[in-house]
Amino acid sequence: MSALGIEEPLREIAERRYHHRHRFNIRMHEGVLTREELRGWILNRFCYQRHIPIKDALILAKLESPKHRRMWVRRLHDHDGTDEDEGGIERWLRLGEAAGLDRAELWSGTGVLPGVRLAVEGYVNFCRLRGPLEAVASSLTEVVAPDLMATRIAAFEKHYTWIDSEGLRYFQRRVDQGRRDGREALELVEQWVRTPEDRSRVLAAFEFKCDVLWALLDAVEHAYRPESRQADVG
Numbered sequence: 417m418s419a420l421g422i423e424e425p426l427r428e429i430a431e432r433r434y435h436h437r438h439r440f441n442i443r444m445h446e447g448v449l450t451r452e453e454l455r456g457w458i459l460n461r462f463c464y465q466r467h468i469p470i471k472d473a474l475i476l477a478k479l480e481s482p483k484h485r486r487m488w489v490r491r492l493h494d495h496d497g498t499d500e501d502e503g504g505i506e507r508w509l510r511l512g513e514a515a516g517l518d519r520a521e522l523w524s525g526t527g528v529l530p531g532v533r534l535a536v537e538g539y540v541n542f543c544r545l546r547g548p549l550e551a552v553a554s555s556l557t558e559v560v561a562p563d564l565m566a567t568r569i570a571a572f573e574k575h576y577t578w579i580d581s582e583g584l585r586y587f588q589r590r591v592d593q594g595r596r597d598g599r600e601a602l603e604l605v606e607q608w609v610r611t612p613e614d615r616s617r618v619l620a621a622f623e624f625k626c627d628v629l630w631a632l633l634d635a636v637e638h639a640y641r642p643e644s645r646q647a648d649v650g
C-alpha cells in the first residue's frame with residue numbers, strides 16, 4: 417500500500433481530532449493559562465509520560481524481528497534514559513520542578529485526575545490487547561506531534577517566562593525524537609498493511625489515540641479552569 421494510502425487520511429483525521437485543536441492547547445499557545453492550570457497540566461501529563469515506556473515495552477514484546485525490536489527498544493531508552501542521557505521522564509520531572517512542582521509529588525500520583533488515569537490506562541490496555549499493527553498505529557500521532565511541540569516551545573518562551581527555560585528541554589529533545597519515531601512507525605505500518613480491513617484498523621487505532629489525548633485535556637481543562645475552581649470552592 418502506498419504512503420498516500422495511510423499518511424494522507426491520518427493527517428486528515430489529525431486536522432479534525434488531534435489535540436492541537438483542543439481549547440486547552442489553544443489557550444496554552446495564546447498565553448492565557450494561569451499558573452495553576454499549567455501546573456495541573458504538567459502534573460497530569462506526567463501520568464501519560466511515565467506510562468509511555470510501559471506501553472512501548474508491551475509493543476516490543478509483540479515484534480517478531482530483531483530489526484524491529486532494535487528500533488522499538490530505543491523508545492524505552494529515550495524515556496527511561498541511559499548512562500549518557502537522563503531520559504524523557506527525568507526531563508519531564510525537571511519541567512515540573514521549573515514550574516514549581518515537587519518531584520516527589522509528581523511520582524506520588526496525587527492529584528492525577530480520574531479522567532486522565534482512565535485515558536492513560538485505556539491507551540496502555542489498547543497496546544496490551546491489540547495486535548502489533550494496531551498497537552504501533554496508535555503511536556502514529558507522533559507524525560503530527562513535533563509541529564505542535566515547536567509551537568508550544570515558542571509559546572512557553574514568550575508567555576510563560578516564570579518557567580525556567582531549562583525546563584523546556586523535554587520538548588526541545590522530543591521534536592527530533594518524535595519526528596524519527598513517527599517516520600519509523602509509519603514505515604512499519606505501511607509495510608504491514610495488506611488489505612482495506614488492515615487500513616481501517618490503522619485509522620481506527622489513530623482515532624482512538626486522538627481520543628485518549630483529547631480526553632486527557634478535557635479532564636485537565638474541566639478541573640483547573642479558574643471559573644470551575646471557584647465554583648468548586650463555593
Ligand SMILES: O=C(O)c1cc(C(=O)O)c2c(n1)C(=O)C(=O)c1cc(C(=O)O)[nH]c1-2
Nearest residue numbers: 468504554555556557558561564565590629
Ligand atoms: O505533548 C504532546 O502533544 C505529545 C503528544 C504525543 C502524541 O501525539 O502521542 C506524545 C508526546 N507529546 C510525547 O511527549 C511522547 O513522548 C509521546 C510518545 C507517544 C506515543 O504514542 O508513543 N506519543 C507521544
